[in-house]
Amino acid sequence: MTTPxxxxxxxxxxxxxxxxxEMTVSRVLRNKGDVSEATRARVQEAAKRLGxxxxxxxxxxxxxxxxxxxxxxxxxxxxxxxxxLSGISETLETTALQPVVGVTDYGQDKEEKVLFEMLxxxxxxxxxxxxxHSETAQAMLHNAGCPVVEIMDTDGEPIDCCVGISHRRAGRxxxxxxxxxxxxxxxxxxxxxxxxxxxxxxxxxxxxALGKAGIEMADQEFYSGGSxxxxxxxxxxxxxxxxxxxxxxxxxxxxxxAGGLLYLLEKGIDIPxxxxxxxxxxxxxxxxxxxxxxxxxxxxxxxxxRAAQMVLARQLDATLASEVVELEPxxxxxxxxxxx
Amino acid sequence: MTTPxxxxxxxxxxxxxxxxxEMTVSRVLRNKGDVSEATRARVQEAAKRLGxxxxxxxxxxxxxxxxxxxxxxxxxxxxxxxxxLSGISETLETTALQPVVGVTDYGQDKEEKVLFEMLxxxxxxxxxxxxxHSETAQAMLHNAGCPVVEIMDTDGEPIDCCVGISHRRAGRxxxxxxxxxxxxxxxxxxxxxxxxxxxxxxxxxxxxALGKAGIEMADQEFYSGGSxxxxxxxxxxxxxxxxxxxxxxxxxxxxxxAGGLLYLLEKGIDIPxxxxxxxxxxxxxxxxxxxxxxxxxxxxxxxxxRAAQMVLARQLDATLASEVVELEPxxxxxxxxxxx
DNA sequence: ATGAAAGCGCTAACAA
DNA sequence: TTGTTAGCGCTTTCAT
Numbered sequence: 001m002t003t004p005x006x007x008x009x010x011x012x013x014x015x016x017x018x019x020x021x022e023m024t025v026s027r028v029l030r031n032k033g034d035v036s037e038a039t040r041a042r043v044q045e046a047a048k049r050l051g052x053x054x055x056x057x058x059x060x061x062x063x064x065x066x067x068x069x070x071x072x073x074x075x076x077x078x079x080x081x082x083x084x085l086s087g088i089s090e091t092l093e094t095t096a097l098q099p100v101v102g103v104t105d106y107g108q109d110k111e112e113k114v115l116f117e118m119l120x121x122x123x124x125x126x127x128x129x130x131x132x133h134s135e136t137a138q139a140m141l142h143n144a145g146c147p148v149v150e151i152m153d154t155d156g157e158p159i160d161c162c163v164g165i166s167h168r169r170a171g172r173x174x175x176x177x178x179x180x181x182x183x184x185x186x187x188x189x190x191x192x193x194x195x196x197x198x199x200x201x202x203x204x205x206x207x208x209a210l211g212k213a214g215i216e217m218a219d220q221e222f223y224s225g226g227s228x229x230x231x232x233x234x235x236x237x238x239x240x241x242x243x244x245x246x247x248x249x250x251x252x253x254x255x256x257x258a259g260g261l262l263y264l265l266e267k268g269i270d271i272p273x274x275x276x277x278x279x280x281x282x283x284x285x286x287x288x289x290x291x292x293x294x295x296x297x298x299x300x301x302x303x304x305x306r307a308a309q310m311v312l313a314r315q316l317d318a319t320l321a322s323e324v325v326e327l328e329p330x331x332x333x334x335x336x337x338x339x340x
Numbered sequence: 341m342t343t344p345x346x347x348x349x350x351x352x353x354x355x356x357x358x359x360x361x362e363m364t365v366s367r368v369l370r371n372k373g374d375v376s377e378a379t380r381a382r383v384q385e386a387a388k389r390l391g392x393x394x395x396x397x398x399x400x401x402x403x404x405x406x407x408x409x410x411x412x413x414x415x416x417x418x419x420x421x422x423x424x425l426s427g428i429s430e431t432l433e434t435t436a437l438q439p440v441v442g443v444t445d446y447g448q449d450k451e452e453k454v455l456f457e458m459l460x461x462x463x464x465x466x467x468x469x470x471x472x473h474s475e476t477a478q479a480m481l482h483n484a485g486c487p488v489v490e491i492m493d494t495d496g497e498p499i500d501c502c503v504g505i506s507h508r509r510a511g512r513x514x515x516x517x518x519x520x521x522x523x524x525x526x527x528x529x530x531x532x533x534x535x536x537x538x539x540x541x542x543x544x545x546x547x548x549a550l551g552k553a554g555i556e557m558a559d560q561e562f563y564s565g566g567s568x569x570x571x572x573x574x575x576x577x578x579x580x581x582x583x584x585x586x587x588x589x590x591x592x593x594x595x596x597x598a599g600g601l602l603y604l605l606e607k608g609i610d611i612p613x614x615x616x617x618x619x620x621x622x623x624x625x626x627x628x629x630x631x632x633x634x635x636x637x638x639x640x641x642x643x644x645x646r647a648a649q650m651v652l653a654r655q656l657d658a659t660l661a662s663e664v665v666e667l668e669p670x671x672x673x674x675x676x677x678x679x680x
Numbered sequence: 681a682t683g684a685a686a687g688c689g690c691t692a693a694c695a696a
Numbered sequence: 697t698t699g700t701t702a703g704c705g706c707t708t709t710c711a712t
Contacts, residue, residue: 008462008485010705021683026707034681051483056460057406058705060397061688065707076425082416089443098457101441103429117438120396122348143391145348229628259628262602266630288569288599290606350689361699366691374697398689401704405691 009052018046029054060122069311070118071099072128074106074196078253079283080300081129084151087304088127095312097124106195108134115140125149125311131156132197147314149307152298153198154326161314163306163325167198170296170329171205174250174278177331179213181339183248183276186210187219189235189260190252195224199252202280206250219243223256232259240275247275254279254286257293261336265290277336292334299327349392358386369394400462409651410458411439412468414446414536418593419623420640421469424491427644428467435652437464446535448474455480465489465651471496472537487654489647492638493538494666501654503646503665507538510636510669511545514590514618517671519553521679523588523616526550527559529575529600530592535564539592542620546590559583563596572599580615587615594619594626597633601676605630617676632674639667 011029015022020039027033028043035043046052060066071088073081088099100123102114111128115137118126125147131154133141141148141159148160155168178186188207193200207217219239223231232251236259240246251257257279264271271277271291279286282297306325314320351369355362360379367373368383375383386392400406411428413421428439440463442454451468455477458466465487471494473481481488481499488500495508518526528547533540547557559579563571572591576599580586591597597619604611611617611631619626622637646665654660 008483012705022706023683024681027682030707032707036681039681051479053456053459053480053483055462055705057397057400057462058688059707061401061690062705062707064688066397076416076422077419079417079419082422085416116393119393122395122397139391140393143393227624227627229625231628233628262628262630284567285569287567288571288573288602290602352689362689363691363700364698367698370691372691376697379697395689398704399691401706402689402691404704 008055009050010055011052013050014043014047014052017050018042064122066122066124067096067098068100068121068123069097069125069127069308070102070115070121070123072102072104072111072114072118072126074104074129076101076103079285080281080298083300084129084304084307087301087306088308089304091305091308091312097308097312097315099127099308108132108137112137112140119144122146124315127151127307127311129153130197131158131162147311149310151303151307153201154324155201158322158324161307161310161323163303163310163323163327165299165303165327165329166205167201168205168208170280170298171202171207172209173329173331174202174280174296175206175209175213177333177337178248178250178276178278179210179215181272181276181337184215185218185243185246186215186248186250187221187239187243187246188217188250188252189221189223189232189239189256192222192224202252218246228253228255229259229262232256232261233263234259236260236263249275249277251277251279254281254283254293254295257295258285258289261289261291261293272336272339276339278334282332286334291336292332294332294334294337296329296331298329302327348395349390350395351392353390354383354387354392357390358382404462406462406464407436407438408440408461408463409437409465409467409648410442410455410461410463412442412444412451412454412458412466414444414469416441416443419625420621420638423623423640424469424644424647427641427646428648429644431645431648431652437648437652437655439467439648448472448477452477452480459484462486464655467491467647467651469493470537471498471502487651489650491643491647492640493541494664495541498662498664501647501650501663503643503650503663503667505639505643505667505669506545507541508545508548510620510638511542511547512549513669513671514542514620514636515546515549515553517673517677518588518590518616518618519550519555521616521677524555525558525583525586526555526588526590527561527579527583527586528557528590528592529561529563529572529579529596532562532564536592542592558586568593568595569599569602572596572601573603574599576600576603589615589617591617591619594621594623594633594635597635598625598629601629601631601633612676612679616679618674622672626674631676632672634672634674634677636669636671638669642667 011022015025028040104111127149129152150158150162152164154164221235278294282295351362355365444451467489469492490498490502492504494504561575618634622635
């Protein structure tokens with residue numbers, strides 16, 4: 001690091017500093033083609049000494065190769081998405097590809113904007129949460145000119161590749177487990193529907209399965225915003241207040257479920273004797289709770305890994321066909337579901 | 341959307357489809373210069389019909405303007421960083437700038453890699469967590485050729501701009517509050533130090549202030565990995581087992597503090613009569629706990645906002661000088677610190 | 681093993 | 697208001 005330059009350095013600077021043509025410098029810096037050890041060393045020394053950072057913009061334009069994978073998710077506040085991201089990152093870690101994250105805040109307009117923005121950088125692949133997109137967004141994805149992987153959900157028509165779980169089935173399975181345990185007065189708490197398609201599908205699968213067993217949902221409540229843990233408390237208190245004979249509470253995510261659990265324990269209510277509980281997601285947080293909340297593991301890390309692999313595979317062989325993978329979420333009864 | 345093309349569309353395609361020069365098409369698409377309403381309409385119609393997505397790579401190369409702001413943080417699993425990100429995003433929302441996130445996993449090597457990768461896209465600004473970087477990383481930031489904002493921490497020498505809190509002072513203040521309440525046998529639980537400089541500085545400030553009051557740390561324990569909530573439980577149980585006369589527990593983050601709180605409540609231990617507790621960060625989660633854990637709010641959202649503003653300001657006026665802002669974290673005693 | 685020339689898709693600067 | 701001409705900094709291709 002000699003004197004810091006105001007103008008970013010170019011290949012030409014390294015070329016002049018090392019007395020080697022730009023072309024050869026380029027080759028060295030990319031470990032391409034045959035270059036003698038002598039020149040390679042000189043070039044590397046010069047590049048390092050100057051503190052040269054290649055300009056990927058120019059490189060990408062010239063080669064029409066971009067090592068970015070666009071990842072579009074609804075939010076970072078819900079721990080679920082960072083976990084999917086981890087799966088993606090760890091899989092891409094050892095490759096040349098790099099994830100770039102865009103957040104939609106559960107909005108279709110925002111999703112359009114984010115997609116447009118990301119696609120204008122011509123990414124090597126797109127990983128996007130969910131199967132529901134605006135017409136415009138669908139069109140953009142169709143014309144993306146790169147592999148597209150829709151993740152988290154398999155209930156719908158994918159544009160290209162897809163990996164996730166069926167939330168309808170997840171809801172149904174939980175309902176079946178609840179019924180099998182003899183619960184009959186079931187309440188549901190969740191996020192306001194239009195915002196979250198997967199939560200909505202779980203709800204639908206859940207209510208339908210209850211219906212088939214001749215059980216009608218005894219009470220339900222939906223929230224948005226605020227501390228999920230606190231909301232879980234409040235909603236649980238309110239619901240049990242107005243429908244005291246409930247014997248099971250199904251929460252659309254573990255966080256509100258945890259809030260409910262803490263509230264009921266405080267009240268000294270017998271779980272699951274008096275009320276059974278279940279959440280959804282299988283988040284790490286549950287491990288530290290006084291009781292293990294029943295939940296369904298949504299395979300988040302694996303979804304991320306598989307999605308990244310799909311993009312990678314299509315990098316190597318662009319002719320690969322679309323691929324749809326439905327993962328099997330596992331129901332963990334914890335300590336709040338099984339009546340012994 | 342007529343027939344989906346394999347080759348991405350270019351300005352030329354829109355130019356031909358609309359019978360207007362590339363240059364004018366470019367102007368329309370960027371709302372630049374004077375263009376007649378008639379041509380503007382024709383161009384926009386053509387662009388929309390074809391489904392044209394501009395190539396930012398070419399645009400950036402030609403204009404040497406990139407609307408990306410690199411944000412480099414240690415992790416997404418610690419809710420603190422998504423919150424900082426929210427502050428950044430919401431501030432940039434209404435501007436042309438866009439955040440791009442890189443994660444270092446608390447590793448200096450990884451930080452170097454991520455920085456190099458991001459800088460090679462010539463971002464309009466860099467926002468990076470912490471003041472501790474490898475020599476190489478520091479050199480890169482110096483030569484970045486764009487505003488650099490180091491965030492979260494002010495205890496050290498910033499490269500350019502800086503906004504955060506003094507973690508040493510935060511630790512000291514908590515110690516002073518604890519001492520003022522008459523606690524004398526204090527235990528500390530936190531993350532393994534080398535990974536987290538801010539936690540280390542809080543610890544240092546804390547122990548030093550205790551020392552000045554003639555109090556020596558009675559016990560301490562450090563963890564890494566695993567569910568923070570569960571670790572908080574385990575460590576609390578272990579520590580109280582081996583040092584039963586502790587009257588205060590200071591946790592380096594709210595999550596392990598919450599675990600400790602839940603554990604102690606379960607054991608029926610009087611809080612804060614028998615043991616006082618405090619965490620750090622002021623995370624939303626605390627609102628749903630049975631008791632409000634004492635904590636220090638680390639101003640995360642504001643840090644994000646201020647950092648984004650610093651980058652924005654320097655976009656408009658590149659001559660602006662470096663700026664260092666130390667925010668004042670507020671100590672919230674909750675229900676677990678004050679002996680009434 | 682190395683170099684020279686052309687051009688990736690766009691925009692700045694100027695001309696008309 | 698619109699068009700023309702040069703590049704931006706690299707990589708591809710082809711020569712040497």
